[in-house]
Structure formats: C-alpha cells, structure tokens
Amino acid sequence: MVQAKALVKRFGDFEAVRGIDVEVRRGEAFGFLGPNGAGKSSTMRMIASVSPRSDGDLRILGMDPNVDGPRIRARLGVVPQQDNLDNELTVRQNLQVYGRYFGLSRAHVRRKAVELMEFAQLTDRAEDEVEPLSGGMKRRLTIARALVNDPELLLLDEPTTGLDPQARHLLWDRLFRLKAQGVTLIVTTHYMDEAEQLCDRLVVMDGGRIVAEGSPADLIRRYSTREVLELRFPPGAQAPVDAVADLADRVEALPDRLLLYTATGDAALEQVHQRGVRPLSTLVRRSTLEDVFLRLTGRTLVD
Amino acid sequence: MSVSATGRVVPAWRGAWLRVEGYWAWYRRYWKSNVYSTGLQPVLFLLAMGLGFGSQVQAGPATGGLSYVHYIAPALLVSAALQNAVGESTYPVLSGFKWQKDYLAVTATPVTPGQVLGGHLIWVALRLLLAGTAYAVIALLFGAWLNAGAVLVVLVGAATGLACAAPVTALAAVTYDEGTRFNALFRFVVMPMTLFAGTFFPIEQIPLALRWLAWISPLWHGNELARGATLGGLAPVAALGHVAFLAALFAVGAYLARRSFYRRLVV
Numbered sequence: 024m025v026q027a028k029a030l031v032k033r034f035g036d037f038e039a040v041r042g043i044d045v046e047v048r049r050g051e052a053f054g055f056l057g058p059n060g061a062g063k064s065s066t067m068r069m070i071a072s073v074s075p076r077s078d079g080d081l082r083i084l085g086m087d088p089n090v091d092g093p094r095i096r097a098r099l100g101v102v103p104q105q106d107n108l109d110n111e112l113t114v115r116q117n118l119q120v121y122g123r124y125f126g127l128s129r130a131h132v133r134r135k136a137v138e139l140m141e142f143a144q145l146t147d148r149a150e151d152e153v154e155p156l157s158g159g160m161k162r163r164l165t166i167a168r169a170l171v172n173d174p175e176l177l178l179l180d181e182p183t184t185g186l187d188p189q190a191r192h193l194l195w196d197r198l199f200r201l202k203a204q205g206v207t208l209i210v211t212t213h214y215m216d217e218a219e220q221l222c223d224r225l226v227v228m229d230g231g232r233i234v235a236e237g238s239p240a241d242l243i244r245r246y247s248t249r250e251v252l253e254l255r256f257p258p259g260a261q262a263p264v265d266a267v268a269d270l271a272d273r274v275e276a277l278p279d280r281l282l283l284y285t286a287t288g289d290a291a292l293e294q295v296h297q298r299g300v301r302p303l304s305t306l307v308r309r310s311t312l313e314d315v316f317l318r319l320t321g322r323t324l325v326d
Numbered sequence: 327m328s329v330s331a332t333g334r335v336v337p338a339w340r341g342a343w344l345r346v347e348g349y350w351a352w353y354r355r356y357w358k359s360n361v362y363s364t365g366l367q368p369v370l371f372l373l374a375m376g377l378g379f380g381s382q383v384q385a386g387p388a389t390g391g392l393s394y395v396h397y398i399a400p401a402l403l404v405s406a407a408l409q410n411a412v413g414e415s416t417y418p419v420l421s422g423f424k425w426q427k428d429y430l431a432v433t434a435t436p437v438t439p440g441q442v443l444g445g446h447l448i449w450v451a452l453r454l455l456l457a458g459t460a461y462a463v464i465a466l467l468f469g470a471w472l473n474a475g476a477v478l479v480v481l482v483g484a485a486t487g488l489a490c491a492a493p494v495t496a497l498a499a500v501t502y503d504e505g506t507r508f509n510a511l512f513r514f515v516v517m518p519m520t521l522f523a524g525t526f527f528p529i530e531q532i533p534l535a536l537r538w539l540a541w542i543s544p545l546w547h548g549n550e551l552a553r554g555a556t557l558g559g560l561a562p563v564a565a566l567g568h569v570a571f572l573a574a575l576f577a578v579g580a581y582l583a584r585r586s587f588y589r590r591l592v593v
Contacts, residue, residue, distance in 0.1 A: 034593075073433055074593055093436040097333035101434040107427035111352055120348040124341070124435035125333035172333030172435075205329045 024049050024084060024176050024207045025070055031078035032065045039065040041231035042079060049175075052198075052208040054218045054225030056312075058320050061228040063211040064104065067180050070209065071101050084175065097125055100174030100206075104181050106165045110154040114145050117153060118168055125172040135171055142197065143167035159190030166197065176207045183217060195220055215313040229320045239312050246318055247310040248272050250288035254281040254295065254302035263300050270294050284310070333436065338444075341437045345445020346452065348432075364457035368406035369464050372399060375526065376470060388528050390557060392472075399470035400479045400552035401525040403461050404486050407454045408545050411487030412494050412516055414450050416508040419498035422446075423590055430591065439587040443495070447580070450491045454484040475556030482555060486548030489572040492579025499586035524549045547571045 025047040032040040040062040047053045055063040068074035069081060072088035072095045081088060083095045108117050115136050122132030140146045143163040153161065162182070169177060182198070183191040198221060202208055212218055218225055219239045227235040227242070235242055252271070256262045262281050268274050270291045271283035281302075285291045288307030295302070336344060353360070372395070380394030389397040422429035422442075429442050458480040465471060494511070501507060522532065523545035529537055540546045547568040554560025 071434060073591070093335045093438060096434060097335050097436040098331035099434075103430070103434070105427070107431040109348075109352070109428055109431075110426065111356065116351050120351050121431070121435070123344050123347060124336070124432060124437045126336045126340075126436065127332060131332070173329060173331050174333070175329050175331050 025053075025209070026082040027066075027070075027079065028081075029079035030066070030069065030076055030081055032062070032069060032074070033077040039231055040069070043226075043228070043231075043233050045226065045233070047176075047207065047209060049207055050202075050205055051223045052202055052210065052221050054222035055209070055211040055228055056213065056215070056218055056225055056316060057211075057228035058213065060230075061320070062231040063228055064180055066228075067178055067209070067211055071099060071178055072096050097172065098175050100169035100172065100177040102166050102169045102177070102179040102182055104184070106161045108153045108161060108164060108168070111152060113150050113152055114140060114156075114164055115149045117164060118171055121168050122171040127172065132171065139167040139170055142170070144193070159186050159193070162186060162190065162194065163197070166194065170201070174206065176209065177201060179208065179210045181212055182210065183212070183214065191217070215311055215316055219312050227316060227319050234319050235315070242315045243310050243312060246315040248284040249286045249310060250284075251308055251310055251314060252283040252285060252288040252291045252295075253306040253308070254283070254300070255279060255304045255306075256281075257303050266298055266300055267291075267295055282314075284314070335436045336441075338441060341441030342444030342448055344437065345432065345442060346449050349445070349449045364406075364410055364453065365460040365464075368402050368461045371402050371406075372461075372465055372468065372470060376402070377468065388531070390559060392557060395468070395470050396472055396557065397553075398526060399465050400476070400482075400556050401549040403458055403465075403479055403483045404548040404552045405520050405525045405545060406461065407458055407483035407487035408490050408548065409516060409520065410454060410457060411450055411491040412511070414453065415446070415491040415494040416498050416511070417505055419446065419495050420501050420505050420508075423499065424502075429587075433591045439591040440584055442591070443580075443583055443587045446495060447488065447491060451484050451488050454487045455480060458483040472556055475558075478555035479552045482548055482552045485572055486544055486551075489548075489576040489579070490544050492576045492583055494579070496579050496583035496586050499583055499590055519543045519545045544572060544575055 025045060027043060027045040029042045029044065030040060031038065031042050043066065055066060057063050065074065069076050069088070070083060072083060072092045075089055084098055086095050088095055109120070112120065118136035118139055119132045122135055127135070140149055143166065145160060145164060145167070148156065148160065153164065156164070166182065183194055186194070195217070198208060208221070210218070210221055222239060224238050225236070226233045235246065237245065254262070256279050258279050260279070262276055262279070264274060264276050264281065267281065267283060271285040273284040275282040275284070283291050292305055292307060376395035376398050380398070383389070383394040385391055385393050432442055433439055462471070462476050462480050466476070497507070497511070523529065523540050523543040525545065529540040529546060532540060550560060551565060551568045554565055
C-alpha cells in the first residue's frame with residue numbers, strides 16, 4: 024500500500040524526515056511512534072499526498088503522489104490531528120458535503136451518511152450542529168467522515184489524543200472493525216497502549232529517523248525484558264543502585280525510583296529483600312512498549 | 327478480505343462547483359443573518375442618501391440632469407457589492423486556512439487547492455448576484471431605475487466585486503496572524519474608496535492632484551460602467567477600458583491567490 028525509500032522532508036534548512044524506509048502491506052495496521060518532533064506528522068502528510076517529498080521515493084497504492092495526488096486521495100481516508108469539521112453544519116451535512124468531494128452521487132452520500140452515523144453512534148445527533156458536540160463525538164465524526172469514500176487506506180494522526188477512556192475504547196473498537204473489513208490502517212500515536220492495542224507492526228521514530236521496527240511483541244523482546252521490577256524509595260533518599268545492579272539485565276535509576284529489567288520480577292524482588300534493601304513500595308509488571316519507547320527515545324522532554 | 331474505495335477524481339470545474347454546493351448547505355442555514363449586511367444595508371443607503379439627502383440636491387450638470395436617486399442607485403449597488411466581496415474574502419478565507427481549517431479538510435480529498443480557490447470565487451460571485459438582484463428589485467419599488475439597464479448593473483456589480491475579491495483573497499492567503507491588516511484594508515482602502523470613487527458625487531469635484539486615486543480604484547471603474555449601463559453617456563472605448571481594468575485586476579489577483587493557495591496548502 025505504501026512504499027517509501029530514503030524518504031526525506033525538508034522545511035528550509037530543517038530536515039524533519041531524514042531518509043526513512045517504510046513498507047506498509049495491504050490489510051495491516053501500521054504504527055508510527057515517536058516523541059513530538061520525531062517526523063511522524065510530516066511523514067503522514069507525505070503519505071496523505073498533500074505534502075510533496077523533498078527527496079527519496081514514495082509510492083502510495085502503487086502511484087506517485089507527486090503525479091497522481093488526486094487519484095490517490097480519492098482512495099484514502101484521513102483523520103487529522105486536529106478536528107477540522109464544519110462546525111456550522113449538522114452532523115449529517117458534514118458527512119454528505121464531504122462525500123461529494125469524492126465524486127459521489129447525492130443518493131450515495133445520503134445513504135452513506137446514515138450508515139456512518141450508525142457506525143459512529145451519532146444517529147440521534149444527526150440534525151445537530153457540530154459546534155456543541157463533545158470532543159469524543161467530534162472525533163468519531165471526523166473518523167466517520169474519513170470513511171465516506173470507503174477508503175482502502177485510513178490515516179489516523181493521533182486519533183485518541185484528548186479523549187476520555189470510554190471514548191478511546193469505543194474508537195479502538197471501531198478501528199478493529201475496519202481492520203476486520205480489510206481496511207489498511209496507519210496510525211501515529213504517542214500512547215503506547217494504543218500502539219500495542221492497534222498495531223500489527225510499527226516503527227519508532229526519533230529525530231526524523233527510524234530507530235526500531237517490528238511488532239509490539241518483537242520490540243519488547245528485543246529492547247526490553249519480559250518483566251520490570253519497580254522499587255520506589257522515599258523522596259530524597261539515596262537509591263542503592265549498586266546493591267541491586269547485578270540482579271537485572273539493566274537497571275535504570277530515576278528520581279526516587281529504580282527500574283530493574285529482568286526476566287522474572289518476583290525472583291529479583293526476593294533477592295532485593297534478602298540483601299536488606301527496603302524500598303517504600305515495589306511493583307512487578309510486564310514490560311510494555313512504553314519501556315521500549317523510553318529506552319529508544321530517552322526520557323528527556325521534547326517540546 | 328479486500329476493500330475497494332468508491333472515491334474518484336472530480337474534473338476541475340466540478341470540484342470548484344462542489345465547494346459551492348458546500349457553501350450553499352451553509353447558506354441555507356444562515357441566510358437570515360446575511361440578509362442585513364448583503365441586502366438591507368444598500369437599501370438603507372438608497373433611502374437615506376437617494377431619497378432623503380437627495381431631496382435637497384438639484385438635478386444639474388453634475389448629475390447629468392437626473393434626480394439624485396437615479397444618479398446614485400446604480401453606484402450604491404456596485405459599492406455594496408465591492409464591500410461584500412472584500413468582506414467575504416478576508417476573514418472567511420483566513421479561517422479556511424487557520425481557524426475552521428476547512429481548506430485543509432477539503433484538500434485531503436481529490437479536490438485541489440486551485441479548485442478550493444475557484445469555489446470561493448464562484449461562491450462570492452453568486453452571493454453578489456443574489457444580493458445585487460435583491461437590491462435591484464427593492465430599488466425598483468422606489469422608482470430608482472430609469473430602464474432595464476438595471477439588469478446590467480447587477481452584472482457590473484458582481485464583476486467589480488469579483489475583481490476585488492481575487493486580490494483580497496490572495497492577501498488573506500498570505501496572512502498568518504489574526505488578520506489585523508483586514509481592518510486597515512477596510513479603513514484605509516475600502517471606506518475612502520466608497521466615499522470618494524464616484525459613488526456619491528462625480529470625481530471631477532476632486533482636485534486634479536488627487537483624482538488619480540479615484541482613477542486607480544476599481545470602484546470608480548465599476549461605477550462608470552454601472553451608470554453607463556442604465557443612464558447612458560458612456561463611450562464604447564471608455565467602457566472597454568473600464569472592463570479591461572477590472573479584468574486585469576481579477577487576473578492578477580487570481581494568479582497571486584492561486585500561487586498562495588498552493589504554497590500554503592501543499593507544504
């Protein structure tokens with residue numbers, strides 16, 4: 024569906040995307056992960072065929088977006104980071120008017136709007152204006168709108184940012200359904216649980232480059248351990264890093280907290296107690312994609 | 327399982343027209359609040375200036391021997407069209423890029439930035455025709471027209487407005503702040519033009535040293551054409567010159583606007 028080779032995006036002197044290779048296959052859910060400024064959105068815009076590449080090669084649905092932009096866009100669905108619905112039109116009108124831009128007949132968009140409002144659980148708000156809708160409803164409507172042309176490839180840029188857990192789970196449920204219908208999904212997110220939930224395969228981007236690639240389980244296996252033992256100490260206390268250093272594959276010292284990356288957290292915890300180390304509290308948990316992410320992209324804040 | 331998309335590319339004019347359809351969906355909900363600014367305001371001017379103030383004006387050489395209401399009725403239409411056109415091409419266009427972001431939403435579909443621009447300009451022209459017709463009908467009831475040339479005046483009004491809409495749209499497309507320059511545009515360009523470009527009195531009353539300001543203002547060219555259409559007395563060569571001026575303004579504006587639309591939407 025998408026093939027990128029040595030893809031580059033420059034804005035003046037600034038290189039937002041620095042030569043990435045990506046291949047997304049039909050029917051899969053693919054994720055771009057990375058901190059702010061990693062180049063995810065720039066990449067998404069190039070795939071959406073609204074932003075010309077600066078260098079490298081890009082094929083979407085087998086076509087070159089520089090040449091066949093409109094033909095590609097006719098078969099894509101795009102959910103932008105910020106909702107850009109028409110706030111002064113009703114829910115139904117938003118779907119119908121947008122559908123027409125894809126060359127669909129009036130009868131077709133009328134039918135499709137009914138179907139999509141059902142899908143997005145907005146049927147009872149059909150004749151309401153968009154402006155007063157909740158954030159979750161607007162997001163669902165934005166996703167519904169992106170489906171008006173039955174896209175083969177759906178691009179979602181941070182689809183659930185700012186939504187409450189109920190709304191997020193409802194959205195995920197809808198995205199699973201689409202995937203089951205054979206729609207290819209490309210998602211950017213910085214929620215690791217979202218990536219683990221949704222993505223078959225993902226890449227981690229940092230500073231415009233791809234720093235890791237694989238399935239969520241793959242990445243956890245490769246870049247983290249099966250489990251993590253977290254030891255919390257009183258604020259200001261010196262965490263005894265040296266006393267536990269040999270108990271884990273890797274120890275990460277954070278303020279008031281030690282993270283021990285190990286295959287078996289419980290065994291490590293037993294050892295910790297035997298050595299007389301007395302943390303304030305302890306937690307054994309499975310490794311998550313978040314551990315991988317933080318390891319690969321660091322803990323420094325990016326703004 | 328595989329899916330196949332139903333979307334397809336829309337031909338150039340069709341894409342622009344689909345935008346007009348979208349605007350129309352909006353207009354059907356909001357036309358009432360638009361009635362005052364687009365239809366009622368020039369009528370009020372016609373009543374106050376044409377019938378009220380005009381009752382104190384003697385028909386003379388300056389008005390071509392006509393009553394004042396006949397003299398200003400066509401120019402008020404053109405002047406209102408110009409103000410509408412500028413208004414519709416400032417904040418609403420900036421909003422398409424910046425606040426509402428509907429231009430970004432639409433260019434994610436097969437519709438191109440050029441078609442978005444085309445749709446905007448066609449929509450402005452249709453709004454001007456609609457408002458001009460409404461005004462013309464009401465003015466007819468007040469006996470403000472001498473002949474059927476009023477129909478041509480509606481077209482001249484729309485053409486003059488459109489000629490100004492294009493460069494103002496180009497300006498809006500390169501505006502990135504909150505649009506404070508639009509206020510300056512209204513205060514220092516549109517307002518003085520309304521007052522001094524031959525709407526209320528002939529520009530021959532303006533000292534020669536300043537008269538060129540009227541000559542380069544699109545409103546004066548529109549006013550001359552509008553009066554020529556319904557009052558007569560406009561030489562064909564002069565008419566051609568006025569049309570050429572407005573056409574050139576539109577062409578340059580549309581060219582710049584198109585370039586700015588692509589630069590802002592395809593990055």
